[in-house]
Amino acid sequence: MAVYTQVDDEELSAFLATYDLGELLSCKGIAEGVENSNFYLHAGAGSFILTLYEKRVAEADLPFFLGLMEHLAAAGLVCPQPVRNRAGSALGRLAGRPAAIVTFLDGLAVNHPEEAHCAALGEKLAQLHLGGGGFTLRRPNALSVSGWRPLFQPYSERADEVAPGLRALISDELDRLEESWPKNLPSGVIHADLFPDNVLFLGERVSGLIDFYFACNDAFAYDLAVCLNAWCFDSSWTYNPAKGRAMFEAYRRVRPLDPTEWAAFPLLARGAAMRFLLTRFVDALNVPPGALVRPKDPREYIAKLAFHQKVADARDYGFTSP
Numbered sequence: 001m002a003v004y005t006q007v008d009d010e011e012l013s014a015f016l017a018t019y020d021l022g023e024l025l026s027c028k029g030i031a032e033g034v035e036n037s038n039f040y041l042h043a044g045a046g047s048f049i050l051t052l053y054e055k056r057v058a059e060a061d062l063p064f065f066l067g068l069m070e071h072l073a074a075a076g077l078v079c080p081q082p083v084r085n086r087a088g089s090a091l092g093r094l095a096g097r098p099a100a101i102v103t104f105l106d107g108l109a110v111n112h113p114e115e116a117h118c119a120a121l122g123e124k125l126a127q128l129h130l131g132g133g134g135f136t137l138r139r140p141n142a143l144s145v146s147g148w149r150p151l152f153q154p155y156s157e158r159a160d161e162v163a164p165g166l167r168a169l170i171s172d173e174l175d176r177l178e179e180s181w182p183k184n185l186p187s188g189v190i191h192a193d194l195f196p197d198n199v200l201f202l203g204e205r206v207s208g209l210i211d212f213y214f215a216c217n218d219a220f221a222y223d224l225a226v227c228l229n230a231w232c233f234d235s236s237w238t239y240n241p242a243k244g245r246a247m248f249e250a251y252r253r254v255r256p257l258d259p260t261e262w263a264a265f266p267l268l269a270r271g272a273a274m275r276f277l278l279t280r281f282v283d284a285l286n287v288p289p290g291a292l293v294r295p296k297d298p299r300e301y302i303a304k305l306a307f308h309q310k311v312a313d314a315r316d317y318g319f320t321s322p
């Protein structure tokens with residue numbers, strides 16, 4: 001459960017009184033997520049999500065995230081909509097943290113995505129990339145290649161506690177990624193964390209996308225590589241080419257890839273695996289005392305990275321060439 005910050009009833013009632021949402025009926029900590037503190041909020045006006053933003057979310061970036069959700073909704077994507085308080089602001093403070101209330105979306109996250117889910121996700125990701133066009137705020141990706149070594153360095157001495165040989169593995173891989181990270185790929189707004197827990201389905205149809213708090217401007221194909229890592233491996237962390245193909249083909253029916261994206265894809269997939277390996281590794285060593293959170297397993301991304309290191313060309317993922 002991700003609740004890092006507890007909220008007492010009096011503070012919550014006072015916070016809610018600044019909104020036109022009616023009386024507070026219930027507020028319950030949410031059992032999923034690892035980044036922020038989230039609560040199901042039931043008020044006179046209906047169901048909402050209350051989020052208190054935690055360590056990795058810079059307050060200065062909140063207008064980007066909240067504005068993006070409004071921009072994407074206007075472009076036809078279903079995503080949470082920030083609720084404004086009586087002063088017209090989507091952002092407030094609660095229990096010492098920046099806080100926002102967003103609309104609750106129906107649907108269920110899929111624990112074990114099948115090919116049809118991967119295809120639906122690929123299509124939606126491409127729609128998101130096109131829908132982000134015209135969004136005027138910018139946010140560089142703080143968790144791209146130049147951010148990885150600074151994240152790793154303070155904990156490098158402890159890497160072998162997580163897995164033998166991990167320190168050397170990460171260090172060598174960072175050398176390689178820093179040396180050859182692709183530049184000038186087609187770019188725009190990306191989600192950057194579109195894992196199965198951030199995509200709601202009704203049957204095999206995507207009913208909503210959530211958790212835009214890593215969204216940024218970066219290469220579209222990197223976002224696709226994040227999704228390949230998150231959706232297209234089986235529960236034993238083995239790559240499933242049928243899922244990869246389903247996602248990739250559905251994506252490019254909406255937004256065709258250019259040859260530079262195709263050529264860079266294996267390296268982007270390695271980088272994406274490294275990014276999640278690093279945050280999971282750092283989080284595993286830093287569980288705050290008293291926090292209700294289930295840290296995610298960094299070893300999953302050691303296995304995925306090892307797979308990508310053996311890939312020579314995007315055809316090895318089972319994709320057909322563009």
Ligand SMILES: Nc1ncnc2c1ncn2[C@@H]1O[C@H](COP(=O)(O)OP(=O)(O)O)[C@@H](O)[C@H]1O
Binds near residue numbers: 002102
């Ligand atoms: N707008 C929403 N509608 C419905 N459920 C939501 C919404 N936002 C978050 N949730 C639920 O809360 C969980 C945690 O939210 P998420 O934004 O992924 O947290 P974190 O940023 O901490 O990872 C999600 O997995 C989902 O179950």
Ligand SMILES: N[C@@H](CCOP(=O)(O)O)C(=O)O
Binds near residue numbers: 032033035197211280
């Ligand atoms: N997707 C990341 C963790 C971030 O948490 P989320 O609940 O926002 O997806 C991972 O799996 O490491």
